[in-house]
Amino acid sequence: MTRTRWLVTATLVLALAVIALGAYTRLTDAGLGCPDWPGCYGRLTPPVHDTHIAAAQARFPDAQVDPFKARNEMVHRYLAGLLGLCVLAIFVISRRLPRGRGLAAALLALVLFQAALGMWTVTMNLMPVVVVAHLFGGFALLSMLGLLRFELGRERPEPLPAEPRIARLLPLAWLAFVVLLAQIALGGWTSANYAAAVCYQLPLCESGWSAQFSLRAAFSLPLGHETYEFGVLPYEARMSIHVLHRIGALIATGVVGSLALLCWRWAAGGRLRRLAAGVGVLLALQVTLGLINVVGQVPLLNAVAHNLTAACLLATLVLLIRQLHASAGQRRGVPRPTSPAHAPA
Numbered sequence: 409m410t411r412t413r414w415l416v417t418a419t420l421v422l423a424l425a426v427i428a429l430g431a432y433t434r435l436t437d438a439g440l441g442c443p444d445w446p447g448c449y450g451r452l453t454p455p456v457h458d459t460h461i462a463a464a465q466a467r468f469p470d471a472q473v474d475p476f477k478a479r480n481e482m483v484h485r486y487l488a489g490l491l492g493l494c495v496l497a498i499f500v501i502s503r504r505l506p507r508g509r510g511l512a513a514a515l516l517a518l519v520l521f522q523a524a525l526g527m528w529t530v531t532m533n534l535m536p537v538v539v540v541a542h543l544f545g546g547f548a549l550l551s552m553l554g555l556l557r558f559e560l561g562r563e564r565p566e567p568l569p570a571e572p573r574i575a576r577l578l579p580l581a582w583l584a585f586v587v588l589l590a591q592i593a594l595g596g597w598t599s600a601n602y603a604a605a606v607c608y609q610l611p612l613c614e615s616g617w618s619a620q621f622s623l624r625a626a627f628s629l630p631l632g633h634e635t636y637e638f639g640v641l642p643y644e645a646r647m648s649i650h651v652l653h654r655i656g657a658l659i660a661t662g663v664v665g666s667l668a669l670l671c672w673r674w675a676a677g678g679r680l681r682r683l684a685a686g687v688g689v690l691l692a693l694q695v696t697l698g699l700i701n702v703v704g705q706v707p708l709l710n711a712v713a714h715n716l717t718a719a720c721l722l723a724t725l726v727l728l729i730r731q732l733h734a735s736a737g738q739r740r741g742v743p744r745p746t747s748p749a750h751a752p753a
Contacts, residue, residue: 411501412498412501412502412505412560413557413560413561415494415497415498415501416498416553416556416557416560417557418494419491419494419495419498419553420550420553420554420557422487422490422491422494423491423546423549423550423553424550424716424719424720425487426484426487426488426491426546427546427547427550427715427716427719428712428715428716429480429483429484429487430484430488430542430543430546431711431712431715431716432480432708432712433480433481433484434539434599435599435706435708435711435712436476436477436480436708437477437637437638438474438476438477438478438480438481439481439529439530439534439539439637440477440481440530440533440534440635440637441454441474441476441477441478441479441480441481441482442454442478442481442482442485442530443468443471443530444468444530445526445527445530445531446485446527448464448478448481448482449463449464449467449468449471449473449478450464450467451464453482454475454478454479454481454482455473455475455478456475456479461473461475485526488522488523488526491519491549492519492520492523495512495515495516495519495549496516496519498512498515498516498556499512499513499515499516505560507559507560508556508559508560511552511555511556511559512556514552515549515552515553515556518545518548518549518552519549521545522542522545522546522549525538525541525542525545526542528542529542532636533633533634533635533636533637534600534635534636534637535630535631535636536597536600536601536629536630536636537629539596539599539600540593540596540597540600543592543596543599543600544592544593544596546719547592547718547719547722547723550719550720550722550723551719551722551723551726553723554723554724554726554727555723555726555727555730558727558730573674574674574675574676574680574732574735574736575736577667577670577671577674577732578729578732578733578736580663580666580667580670581667581725581728581729581732582729583663584660584663584664584666584667584725585725585726585729587656587659587660587663587664588660588664588721588722588725589722590656590660591653591656591657591659591660592718592722594649594652594653594656595653595715595718597649597653598649598650598653599715600636601630601639601641601645601646601649602638602639602646603639603641603645603646603647603649603650603653604650604701604706604711605705605706606643606646606647606649606650607647607650607651607654607702608702608703608705609702610699610702610703611654612651612654612655613647613650613651613654617647617651620643620644620647620648621647621648621651622644622645622648623648623652625641625642625644625645625648626645626648626649626652628641628645657695657698661691661695664687664691664721664725665688665691667684667687667728668684668685668687668688668691668728669684669688671683671684671687671728671732672684672685672688675735676735677735679731680728680731680732680735683724683727683728683731684728686724686728687721687724687725687728690717690720690721690724691721693717694714694717694718694721697710697713697714697717698714701714
């Protein structure tokens with residue numbers, strides 16, 4: 409069991425690195441750094457030397473060979489491939505474990521689908537729907553790895569006194585989960601449509617934005633284009649997407665922050681309180697990074713941190729919900745105190 413926990417922990421760290429590098433690749437416009445898949449200009453390594461660059465240009469005359477972008481893309485692919493091998497190893501080992509087998513099987517299925525999404529991201533030339541699905545796949549992979557590590561490291565639930573308020577937090581917890589998923593989708597949609605740099609004023613956008621705001625334009629599916637690199641939507645649609653992402657940030661902050669505060673105040677056990685504190689800290693960090701994105705006009709490293717923090721926030725919220733269910737279930741299992749009238753003699 410100890411070796412398995414170490415393997416899951418290492419895979420969890422690797423998943424964080426893959427998510428961060430994926431965001432860096434996307435934000436440096438290197439998503440099409442290699443126009444083919446799984447290789448790069450027909451090679452297993454990116455073209456760096458002049459002879460390789462010339463050969464790549466001759467083989468793909470319509471592409472603009474950029475060694476920097478090609479290197480970013482291939483490093484991301486190799487790390488993602490290593491992550492897939494680690495998930496396969498977890499699946500093989502988990503068959504001998506008393507718990508976690510279902511999660512390991514789901515992880516293997518997800519990483520295979522994620523590989524397909526990575527291929528479609530390239531072959532469909534950064535179609536926004538596929539890019540958002542690929543982002544969700546990475547976040548889901550991290551959350552499931554965190555949940556598996558939590559289950560493998562969990563012994564018996566902490567001995568908690570009866571606390572009726574904890575069970576009442578479950579509806580709010582699931583609402584926070586749905587709201588956060590929606591906000592992550594809006595963030596991915598903003599990035600995939602190159603709308604992150606549209607508005608630079610607070611709280612929503614430049615003056616006059618409301619006259620051009622359109623929900624229909626924001627959620628129109630840009631289809632039928634040869635490439636989606638650098639975006640294909642008009643300003644009206646991109647601005648609407650950006651404004652919706654900011655409104656969603658306000659809602660998500662209120663809902664998730666309320667959950668974290670109530671869990672921290674009502675928690676009877678240290679584990680639940682620590683998870684609630686983690687959600688609160690990550691939420692505060694995410695809001696701060698979002699504001700820096702606006703004020704600093706989307707600085708690269710800050711934007712990567714914004715993406716990575718969102719993934720960590722989702723994973724921590726999943727663990728918080730899991731602990732809430734464990735605490736509520738344990739509370740229901742606590743025997744009722746015997747009244748004096750029915751006490752045994």
